[in-house]
Amino acid sequence: MSELELKAEKLDAADELAVKRAEFVREEGDGAVYLDGNSLGALPVAVPGRIEDVVRREWGELRIRSWTESGWWTAPERIGDRIAPLVGAAAGQIVVGDSTSVNVFKALVAAVRMARLTDPGRNEIVVDATTFPTDGYIAESAARMTGCTLRPAIPSEVPGVLGTRTAAVLFNHVDYRTGRLHDLPMLTAAAHLVGAYVVWDLCHSAGALPVGLDAHGVDLAVGCTYKYLNGGPGSPAFLYVREDLQDLFDSPLPGWNSHAEPFGMRPDYEPAPGAPRGRVGTPDILSMLALEAALEVWDDVTVEAVRAKSLALTDFFLECVEAYAPEGRVECVTPRAHRERGSQIALRCQGAGDVMERLIGRGVVGDFRRPDVLRFGFAPLYVGFADVERAARVLADVLAEVSTEVSAGTGA
The missing domain is CATH 3.40.640.10 (Type I PLP-dependent aspartate aminotransferase-like (Major domain))
Incomplete structure (x- = not known):
């Protein structure tokens, strides 16, 4: 287990909002990570x-x-x-x-x-x-x-x-x-x-x-x-x-x-x-x-607690992306300062549409905004730190894969 995986495990163990995850319908599949709650939130189990x-x-x-x-x-x-x-x-x-x-x-x-x-x-x-x-x-x-x-x-x-x-x-x-x-x-x-x-x-x-x-x-x-x-x-x-x-x-x-x-x-x-x-x-x-x-x-959650976890999730995601992603392949366009950041991270990336399509194919769901922005939304009530670490790791794998294909002349 890597250092960042261990850190994610500790952060999840200390997360007071982790119990809320059980109140949402989880996406099917091992390792599925839903980071598109800034487009459509997950389904709470009480709704049906x-x-x-x-x-x-x-x-x-x-x-x-x-x-x-x-x-x-x-x-x-x-x-x-x-x-x-x-x-x-x-x-x-x-x-x-x-x-x-x-x-x-x-x-x-x-x-x-x-x-x-x-x-x-x-x-x-x-x-x-x-x-x-x-x-x-x-x-x-x-x-x-x-x-x-x-x-x-x-x-x-x-x-x-x-x-x-x-x-x-x-x-x-x-x-x-x-x-x-x-x-x-x-x-x-x-x-x-x-x-x-x-x-x-x-x-x-x-x-x-x-x-x-x-x-x-x-x-x-x-x-x-x-x-x-x-x-x-x-x-x-x-x-x-x-x-x-x-x-x-x-x-x-x-x-x-x-x-x-x-x-x-x-x-x-x-x-x-x-x-x-x-x-x-x-x-x-x-x-x-x-x-x-x-x-x-x-009913038993404050917006302040949600905000604190949101900032922790987005900070950790940026830490993981910087550790895993090939150098120079993505650029963060979301402000680093907490007072200027919402609950999403936007990364500028060449071939962003193709990258997001591949991410979704591997169970990491974010979205893409033209011409070159990958968007990842962090909904603290159901997103955990292990989700964040996995998303960054899969993103790095996809970026490396695309770069290899381009270098070999087989990519888009």
Whole structure:
């Protein structure tokens, strides 16, 4: 057994979160390592039984009565309150429903409308230039809809481009390509300094690290639930509206579910008080209740403990890669500093697509982002240190194999 294998064994033995691994369905196969939880979280073992009960009993037997008797109607707010402590929010500020994209649109347009309540001349939206493409598409559409100019900027440069014309700013908390963690407190304060509202996309941080929405005065935030929150493919996203802004929140997508009298069927729209005004249409109950069951794995876990293990896992992975990988074959593009790192490691690598395909074929599942980035996501609730060591060792073998093929003229 190598020195790093022994170190992994000791780290796993001392890991207080190791017991959580039993609460997830493990990937089949000896030595299988799942490092793609930043795309789709693993399945908690409690979910299938809960969904069977929802389908067979609540839908199959109770039918329409389940909206009240089984709590379907209140699920968006109830589950929102369950997510709230994971992102540093008090109850009553998060509603679950719709996709991340829809919630980004709601939040961004509402932010512009709120800014114009006190200054109608605000006509600029600043967007993270490194953002996930969909956020950029939606920001562009929101700008057209509100008559604003869209101004892309790298997050570190944003404070210098903000001004009295800025209505809203849209940031990603963690860069989806590189895993860089942006400075939420500083950037939020910078936006507030010029009187703008800030919207944070938490897709790659919710469930992976402390966010502190309330503590840092964030105005609006959205996030998906199928990554580190393990809600399942297509599980509904969430929308956070700070409590003191809820009466001002003017959604561009009003629906009967967000009406003050949803069953009144009135022709005029009156928004519901509080977080429910972020709802739109009928909740996607099957996905939502699968998410609720998945969140049970957090009952005895703190985000701080998850963050501590995340940093230990990513540090150890980098140590193993540096020890095993052929020199000069990969370059880490994720910041080394803990304060700037999310819960993933991104490695730049020639032929990255082929390398990842071979890794997956050998049971180490990460993903690939064009043109040359290998992404490895570390979900501390079910990833262990032995997994990390094996992933780095297999990566090194694949890199050596590809290099040999290229040298021999048989590779791509």
